[in-house]
Amino acid sequence: MPETPLSDCDILLLLEGTYPYVKGGVSSWVHQLVSQLPHWRFGAVFLGSQEKDYAGMQYRLPANLTVLQTLYLFGEGSRPPVKPPRLPADTVARYTRLHESLRAGHAEALDFGSHLEAGDPFNEEAFLYSEPAWQYITECYEANATEPSFIDYFWTVRNLHRPIWALARATGTLPRARLFLSPSTGYAGLLGVLGAQAQRRPLVLMEHGIYTKERRVDLMNADWINDARNPLQSDPTEVSHLREMWIRFFEILGRLAYRHADPIISLFETARQQQIRDGAESTRTRIVPNGVDVERLARLRRADRAAPPAVICLLGRVVRIKDIKTFIRAAHALRQRLPGAQAWIVGPEDEDPEYSRECHELAQALGLGEAVRFFGFRGIEEILPEVGVLVLSSISEGLPLSILEGFAAGLPCVTTDVGACSELVYGRGDEDQALGTAGAVVGLADHEALAEACATLLENPDRYAQARQAAIRRVEAYYDQRQMIGVFDQLFSQRIGGEELR
């Protein structure tokens, strides 16, 4: 019997562009999880583009985060020395076959272990320097490219593929863990798959957003993809082949992670459905929503039957995706019915200064004066007790913590129908729905409906009280952060325990 090898940590986190070097939702979640599960030893691998892109540690690492590795996928000098390898005669045919099966959705066609070996037609030297690779790339360009620029095509192909070998190489030097946990697919997901396979350990995938979808949005808007050097040549309705290559690449990475991960966790039902559409097996999918510190926020609640102040409040950054303008128009409409009503916008304004300015101008043009207030960044303890209804006018969301925080503080919510919002207002599943409706859901950019829903709540004490009850019960039953932590704690025990018995 070989001795059980010692592990460097219990759970290895694979973090792409997040914790601990970049602040954000996923990073907070990771920090929370690690901090609140001190009995597990965590390790982390940070995947970044180049070292100079990051400003340094953004969090104080908890004591139980025992290992931290960093890996830069596009770092300088990571290229092997220029030496064209000798390859078998059927190499081009093998490239063709692999890509055909990848396009058909068979991610298992990749065999990373052998692709690192010297002389393998799929190793990095072969990809970078061999004549068959050149031949295959030019053939693909001729068959598929919709833009003439060959150099852009060529470098898109190179940059797309290069991290694969960096990840495959890094697999061998990963800390030894008993469980791999990746909060995204993409490169981190791939490293998770490779590490879990190499160490014969389970992989848990937890998606906060849908990586593939986010990448799709990034790439559609990316101005760094040189796909239309001549504006006359490009058809704006057509997705350029270069963009499509990136998207398809991330889709393949996504499918790979879905194939190997168990469970595949998402935050809410719509996200789970999207995962299934992207290739996740439904039996392995699972929903573990984010949670808030209900105990702490409960202290912000008003007395049960106290009349709500005529204040609607939006918690969020002043950026286009939050559609602040609809909120301002709704404030205007609301004041037609409730002349004393106020609208507050609480969140930093420095991210998109031009949009912020437009919002201020709109409020002025509508003659709202003091009725619309921009607070900038403020602590919620200060704000929530003074608010009647929480509003979210976003055009895109995941599982917004601000709604949960409002719920915990006893505030109903009027929100657009995005992400998990309708699940939060109406409940997910029968038991949850039985708790009642915690506000209202309206269509995108429909300021009339938004104002109407707010007015109904503020004018009608019974409706308000009922929504408030539903909000409090729902957040207590399903979105307490201790619960989320507990679910993961249990999950870790299960997956690690099961693995040890094997």
Next chain:
Amino acid sequence: MAGIGFELRRLSRSETYLGMLRAYLYAGVIGSGPWVLSILAILILGVMCLGVVLPASKITDFQTSVTWLIALSLIYSGGTQLLYTRYVADRLFEGEKKRVLPNLLGILLTTGLPLLLASVPLGLWLLPDTSVAYRLLMIVSLNLLNTVWVLTVLLSGLKRYRLLLVLYLLGYGGSVALGFSLGKMGLGMEGLLLGFASGQALIILGSLALVWREYPPARLLEFDFLRAGRAHLWLLPIGLLFNAGIWADKFLFWLSAGTGLRVIGDLHASTIYDTPIFLAYFTLIPGMAMFLLRMEVDFVRAYDRYYSAVRDGGALTAIRTFREQMVVTAREGIYDILKIQGFTVLVLIALGPSLLAVFGIPRLYFPLLAIDSVGVSLQLLVMAGLNILFYLDRLRIAAAVSATMLLANLLLTYLSLLLGPFFYGYGFVLAMLLSCLLVLTVTDRALDRLNYTTFMLG
């Protein structure tokens, strides 16, 4: 949001190809143009002074001395010439004009100082039984010539052919005039040498003034070329081997007991070999003109078009077409050189004997002249091939070709010396033929694989 997608933007375009399109300034005349000119001048000087100034033996002393000076200085500066021209080309491409002059002085200092130190014992050792003035003038001239070559190659690299020609005419004209009058004043061979040295000094001053005007410096002296990655060190062995390869057969003929004899100090010359081989270099003039036209104009244009298509997002079909056009211009250039040299050699064979008679050169030299003119024509083709390799940045291959040329010339010339007078010249021709076939083969392969190597190995 998780992911590093946004950071990828900086990587989507590679800057690699900016480096590919250097404003390449390799002059076609590298290593050969200037020295053909100078040999010409020496011969003219000799002919002019013949019988007027000095006894014929003193003229031979002078010609031998200068030939040795040219040979040694060209071999010594061969690497520097290439290294510095390329350095300038790279800097000009980057728009760093102000680096040209301070680094020129830097490189002249770096290579000139050791030469100066070495030339003193060399003058003592190689030139026994000669006057102090002669030795001093030889030492000075060697160092002047070393500087002249670097400057010449710089100016011809900058395509200032006309100015260069004027400078050379002035320099050598001055040499001749001064040498002539000094000779008349009874200063003898030392007078001729002083005239020569003064002419070189004139060329140096003129060239420096031109460079100064063209590239006003920010500071006087700089050693930027010594920094890692700023200079292409492979050019050093290429220049050294190529120039040594050009002179190998001459040295063997000079130093071999049967064919060479001591002329002045320990400097040897070869009565049988020198006149025909140096005359043969005159037959290069039409080929050189063709070379300049075809290589430096047509080929460079095709080359620019190719790399512009690569860098500026041309379609693959366009890139392929431009590569093919490049091959076509290269091929046409080589064919044209072949044609015009073939024609020249034919004319020489037909009219050579009578031409020799006109200039009062013994007809005895004719067979060797005919053979050598074939050899120098082939040597021009080797240069054309090397030039393409320089443009394509295949420096290691170019070094291998130069090394082959040197070895073949040494070996085959030595063999021809062993085989006897009937074979003289054939060693040189055969060596050049071999080098020519080699360079054309590797150039063909380099051009053939250009698309692949540019993108995948660039």
